[in-house]
Amino acid sequence: MSHWRHLQQLEAESIHIMREVVAECQRPVLLYSIGKDSSVLLRLAQKAFYPGPVPFPLLHIDTGYKFREMIEFRDRYTAELGLKLIVHTNHAALEEGANPFAWGTQRCCGALKTTSLLDGLREGGFDAAMGGARRDEERSRAKERVFSFRDTRGQWDPRNQRPELWNIFNTRIHPGESLRVFPLSNWTELDIWQYIYAEKIPIVPLYFAKPRPMLVRGDSLLPVEQPFVRRLPGEQPQMIMCRMRSLGCSPCTGAIRSEADTLPKIIEELISVRRSERQNRVIDHDQDGSMEIKKQEGYF
Amino acid sequence: MAAVASPVESTFDEFLELESKKDLLRFTTAGSVDDGKSTLIGRLLYDSRSVYDDQLESVTKASAGRNAGAIDFSLLTDGLRAEREQGITIDVAYRYFATPKRKFIIADTPGHEQYTRNMVTGASTAELAIVLVDARKGVLEQSRRHAYIAGLLGIEQLVVAINKMDLVGYDEAVFRRIETDFRKILTRFPAVESYFVPVSALIGDNIVTRSQNMPWFQGKSLLEHLETVPVGGRMRAAAFRFPVQRVVRPSHDFRGYAGTIVSGSVRPGDPVIIWPSGRETTIARIVTFDGDLESAEAGKSVTLTLTDEIDLSRGDFIVSRDHAPQKTHAIEATLVWLNEKPSEAGKRYRLKHAARQDWATLKHVNRRISVKTLEEEAGHSLELNAIGEVTIETARAFVFDNYTQNRATGSFILIDPATNATVAAGMITGAAESSAIEPLAGISWKLENGALILASEQGFTASEKSAEPLQVEDPEALEALRHLLRRLQIRPFGADTSESDWEI
Numbered sequence: 001m002s003h004w005r006h007l008q009q010l011e012a013e014s015i016h017i018m019r020e021v022v023a024e025c026q027r028p029v030l031l032y033s034i035g036k037d038s039s040v041l042l043r044l045a046q047k048a049f050y051p052g053p054v055p056f057p058l059l060h061i062d063t064g065y066k067f068r069e070m071i072e073f074r075d076r077y078t079a080e081l082g083l084k085l086i087v088h089t090n091h092a093a094l095e096e097g098a099n100p101f102a103w104g105t106q107r108c109c110g111a112l113k114t115t116s117l118l119d120g121l122r123e124g125g126f127d128a129a130m131g132g133a134r135r136d137e138e139r140s141r142a143k144e145r146v147f148s149f150r151d152t153r154g155q156w157d158p159r160n161q162r163p164e165l166w167n168i169f170n171t172r173i174h175p176g177e178s179l180r181v182f183p184l185s186n187w188t189e190l191d192i193w194q195y196i197y198a199e200k201i202p203i204v205p206l207y208f209a210k211p212r213p214m215l216v217r218g219d220s221l222l223p224v225e226q227p228f229v230r231r232l233p234g235e236q237p238q239m240i241m242c243r244m245r246s247l248g249c250s251p252c253t254g255a256i257r258s259e260a261d262t263l264p265k266i267i268e269e270l271i272s273v274r275r276s277e278r279q280n281r282v283i284d285h286d287q288d289g290s291m292e293i294k295k296q297e298g299y300f
Numbered sequence: 301m302a303a304v305a306s307p308v309e310s311t312f313d314e315f316l317e318l319e320s321k322k323d324l325l326r327f328t329t330a331g332s333v334d335d336g337k338s339t340l341i342g343r344l345l346y347d348s349r350s351v352y353d354d355q356l357e358s359v360t361k362a363s364a365g366r367n368a369g370a371i372d373f374s375l376l377t378d379g380l381r382a383e384r385e386q387g388i389t390i391d392v393a394y395r396y397f398a399t400p401k402r403k404f405i406i407a408d409t410p411g412h413e414q415y416t417r418n419m420v421t422g423a424s425t426a427e428l429a430i431v432l433v434d435a436r437k438g439v440l441e442q443s444r445r446h447a448y449i450a451g452l453l454g455i456e457q458l459v460v461a462i463n464k465m466d467l468v469g470y471d472e473a474v475f476r477r478i479e480t481d482f483r484k485i486l487t488r489f490p491a492v493e494s495y496f497v498p499v500s501a502l503i504g505d506n507i508v509t510r511s512q513n514m515p516w517f518q519g520k521s522l523l524e525h526l527e528t529v530p531v532g533g534r535m536r537a538a539a540f541r542f543p544v545q546r547v548v549r550p551s552h553d554f555r556g557y558a559g560t561i562v563s564g565s566v567r568p569g570d571p572v573i574i575w576p577s578g579r580e581t582t583i584a585r586i587v588t589f590d591g592d593l594e595s596a597e598a599g600k601s602v603t604l605t606l607t608d609e610i611d612l613s614r615g616d617f618i619v620s621r622d623h624a625p626q627k628t629h630a631i632e633a634t635l636v637w638l639n640e641k642p643s644e645a646g647k648r649y650r651l652k653h654a655a656r657q658d659w660a661t662l663k664h665v666n667r668r669i670s671v672k673t674l675e676e677e678a679g680h681s682l683e684l685n686a687i688g689e690v691t692i693e694t695a696r697a698f699v700f701d702n703y704t705q706n707r708a709t710g711s712f713i714l715i716d717p718a719t720n721a722t723v724a725a726g727m728i729t730g731a732a733e734s735s736a737i738e739p740l741a742g743i744s745w746k747l748e749n750g751a752l753i754l755a756s757e758q759g760f761t762a763s764e765k766s767a768e769p770l771q772v773e774d775p776e777a778l779e780a781l782r783h784l785l786r787r788l789q790i791r792p793f794g795a796d797t798s799e800s801d802w803e804i
Contacts, residue, residue: 006324006403008600015601016560019545023614023655048558050589050603052550135394142393142408161391162722163417163638165424166711168652172720186405188396194319264312 007195014183015048016167017146018130021181022048022055024171025128028181029121032058032078032085034070035247036203037132037184040192042081043201044183057084059120059129063112064094065226065249073204088120099228100251112249118154121178128171128179136188146185152176190270197263206244207266209258213237221255318400325531328407328422328455330446331432336463340432340501341395341408344523347508348397392422401527416449416671416685417638420725423453424711427531430459430522435468435498439481445671447482451489452634452687452727454707457529458486458494461522465514466500472516488674491704495529497522534707535598539623540564540572541701541709543654544616548603556587556603557612559655562708564620565597566604574610575617575699576627582607583618615656617699617709625701625709630663630693630732634703637682639716639723643690645680649723651694653712659695660714666691682724691732703727745785746793752781754790 021028030045032038045054058078062071078085090098093111100108121129135142145161147169162170173179184192196203215222215231216238222229224237229251242255243266260269331337395406407422409415423429429450433443450458460482468474475498486494497506498517505511508523520528545559566572570583586593587603596602604618612618619625637643643662651660667689670677682688703710714724745754752770772778 004320006322007320009324012560012599012601016545019558019601020655023546024657047589048601049548051554051556051587052548136396142395143391163421163725165421165713165722165725166707167425168654168711168713170652170713170715170720170722172650172715174720186394186396188398188403190398191403194316197316198320268312268315 004194004198007191007198010187010191011044011047011195013167013186014044017169017181017183018045018048020169020171021128021130021179024169025179027124027126028056028128028130029059029086029124029126030054030056031117031129031131032060032074033132033247034060034066034074034204035132036192036196036207037134037187039077039201039203040187040195041130041132041183042077042083043195043199046081054081054083056130057086057124059086059088059124059126061113061117061120062087062089063116063249064089065099065112065251067204067206067223067225067244067247067250067253069206070204070247073202077202086120086124088116088123090116090119099226100249101228101230105252121154126178127173128181130181130183132184133182134184134187134189134192135182144182144185146182147171148180148182149173150178150180154178156180190267193263193267193270197267204247206247209241209243209261209265211239211241212255214240214242214255216240221257223250223253223255225250322398322401322403323532324403324405325428325526325529326405326407326426327428327430327526328409328419328426328450329430329432330409330419330422330450331463332434332440332442335432335434336501337408337432340430340461340463340499340507341406343501343504343507344406345395345397347504348399348523392418399523399527404526416445416636416687419446419449420453420636420638423450423455424725426453426455428457428459428526428529429455430461433460433462433478433482435462435464435474435478438478439485441672443482444485444674447485447489447492448671448674451492452636454703454727455492456531456534458492459522459525460494460496461501462496462498463501465498465505466503470498470505470511470513472514475517495519495525497525532599535563536565538563538598538706539625539701540566540570540618540620541625541706542566542604542618543656543709544612544614544618545655546614547612554605555609556585556605557618558601558603559618560601561596561598562654563598563706565595567595568592571621572606572618573621573624574612575619575625576697577610577616579608579610580621581610615654617654625699626731627697627699628731629697630691631698631700632666632729632732633690633692633712633726634729635682635688635690635714636725637684637686637688637723638725639721640684641716641719641721641723642681642683642686643688643724648717650715650717651692651712651726652715653698653700654709658698661693662714663691663693665689689729690726692726693732700728702730704729743790744793745790752778754785755793 030041049055060074090112098108098111133141133144135144145164147164148156149162150156171179195201213224214237215224215235221240221242240257241259243258243260244253245256247253258269260266329337329341393408395408397404407426409418409422431443431446431450433439447458462475462478465475479496482496486492497519498514499506499522501507505513506517506521508521510521511517541563542559542561544557548554548556548558566583566586568583568585571580572583573580584605584607586596587605593602617625643665645662645664648659648661651658665680665682665688668677668679668682669687671685671687701709710728712726712728713722714726715721716723743754745752752772754770772781
């Protein structure tokens with residue numbers, strides 16, 4: 001990676017942030033979502049603490065509806081790197097029948113992601129949770145701090161964020177309060193893919209195009225992993241050459257038609273396709289400014 | 301996503317070659333509410349093809365509700381819902397775009413008077429600032445303030461974009477008059493390089509391409525200037541500074557110091573000094589996950605090892621031997637107050653500087669600077685958005701450079717220990733005069749039966765009786781004496797020298 005000047009700069013800044021978390025926080029954890037950004041975070045963590053081990057565990061909030069390929073990748077890759085993985089699931093909500101069709105996306109996300117995350121953090125006693133969110137993903141994230149303060153209920157108050165100057169981070173909190181830390185704040189989607197390419201970082205195969213069974217509804221491609229995904233009368237899955245641009249729960253993540261089965265092709269597609277990354281995520285569009293509302297409630 | 305060369309046209313390798321040479325420019329924007337700043341940024345994002353179709357759709361939809369015309373570029377950058385409703389930006393937002401030459405990070409900050417805090421925040425990480433001036437209004441009080449803050453925060457490059465030229469008939473005389481007025485302000489900041497460009501953000505004149513409407517202007521468009529202006533040289537050219545973030549000891553045979561080189565460069569074999577201890581040693585290795593490096597320069601996060609076994613801890617500095625930083629217990633600094641709760645003289649705050657946190661006492665506000673007139677004004681405390689020159693005493697020896705020499709080792713924040721809020725941003729201007737004293741090594745004091753005994757360490761340990769007690773009974777005189785001893789850095793007998801947060 002010797003000549004990727006902007007990536008070197010972003011890498012160095014992210015490493016600085018992670019080291020600052022470990023130096024100043026009591027019990028940090030890395031929120032591992034299995035996606036491409038999480039893969040980049042893991043590589044950065046390896047680099048930040050080399051030649052020592054990564055000094056914090058990973059926490060995965062498993063909704064129970066993640067793609068099978070994601071879970072396989074998670075278990076294999078984290079074991080390979082010798083990292084400690086904690087998986088937390090809101091089993092109570094699942095037993096009550098939580099799914100996006102029965103409960104609606106807002107209530108389902110609230111129970112399986114937000115509540116589950118807050119419970120997972122509390123159970124582990126974690127005071128700093130690092131995540132892979134980027135400011136270029138969504139408008140309300142453009143104003144997120146690198147070190148984002150959360151009150152004792154884990155909630156984000158956009159009016160009460162600490163000013164962040166230079167790269168001097170204020171990590172001080174009272175007992176019960178916590179920090180969310182975003183080492184990839186200044187990376188763009190293209191930076192992430194270029195870094196994965198330059199660094200040869202393993203990612204979930206779902207990002208690469210191959211023929212997959214999909215329900216085709218207009219422009220949307222719906223994966224059919226979960227039995228509760230409702231089909232229209234007479235509707236049958238078709239084998240479509242496609243890939244996932246971002247990974248979430250299978251019922252709420254649409255695929256895009258694509259021939260991109262290698263990293264160069266993905267990068268090429270990224271430059272020519274003019275659709276923003278979260279657009280295939282149903283949940284961001286359920287109300288105007290919806291990400292902002294989820295964040296206030298404690299969603300990552 | 302951005303206006304990068306299409307890999308369809310060139311080969312993928314050529315494309316990567318081009319991408320891999322790009323560097324990163326961080327800039328900030330300042331302008332008053334109606335200067336058209338959001339429109340300018342929206343226009344830069346839109347014209348550099350950094351806006352996705354669905355994002356454009358969502359703001360076109362929203363524009364309809366606010367009865368604006370076709371595309372309201374300002375809506376691309378207004379993030380939070382409450383702000384969208386009020387139609388003003390009230391916090392720092394970060395935007396990203398790229399051209400075939402560079403990647404850009406914009407710290408988009410509001411220009412309204414009460415939001416000095418945000419402008420300072422945005423400028424703190426920026427190498428370049430764009431100040432917008434409305435061509436119809438000319439240089440206003442705000443313009444002066446924006447230039448002042450850019451200068452104060454050590455911005456290397458200033459761009460003055462004179463906007464809304466379409467509304468003054470693209471008149472060259474208007475542009476020249478504003479340029480002349482603005483240059484008068486800039487005489488205060490000789491270190492700032494400036495570039496003046498006449499634009500219309502709404503129409504797109506001189507934003508990306510040179511305007512046909514202003515043939516009299518021969519300079520580069522705003523984007524051309526942003527793509528080519530040299531930045532970042534100052535920190536690479538400055539003396540080597542390495543704040544130790546963490547001590548890395550994975551096994552008995554490895555002891556390294558992790559951190560980011562904030563200025564200068566380093567090679568194995570370089571002679572260095574550890575501060576504040578003053579121990580001399582040599583760099584052994586520059587260790588990274590990708591292998592040892594032969595050299596590393598400012599901006600790189602690495603792990604250094606030294607040829608000698610020296611006791612180093614987080615917050616210490618490894619620096620070049622030629623250019624020593626300053627070391628003191630009291631500093632002079634310019635503070636920008638960021639919190640609703642005003643400053644209190646005599647109050648103790650947590651001071652975070654590089655990788656170090658310390659107790660620090662805000663001694664005095666020596667001078668307040670009005671952000672309106674930029675003149676000195678009355679007052680001995682600082683309230684939200686106020687700027688002042690202060691004296692701060694730190695509990696432990698404090699190692700620094702002046703902010704004008706080094707942005708990383710010359711900057712700090714103050715944290716209120718009760719609320720943990722970041723209350724102030726500080727830029728160090730020098731050591732406070734009264735503190736430029738080396739500690740009197742080996743001399744200490746203790747109180748015994750109301751008598752203050754001042755003696756050498758040997759004097760205490762050998763025979764205390766031999767020391768002549770100094771009898772001070774007047775409490776005020778005693779207090780003055782204690783103050784004096786503290787100033788002279790004479791410690792109480794037996795005080796731990798590493799934790800010098802002692803109170804007399």
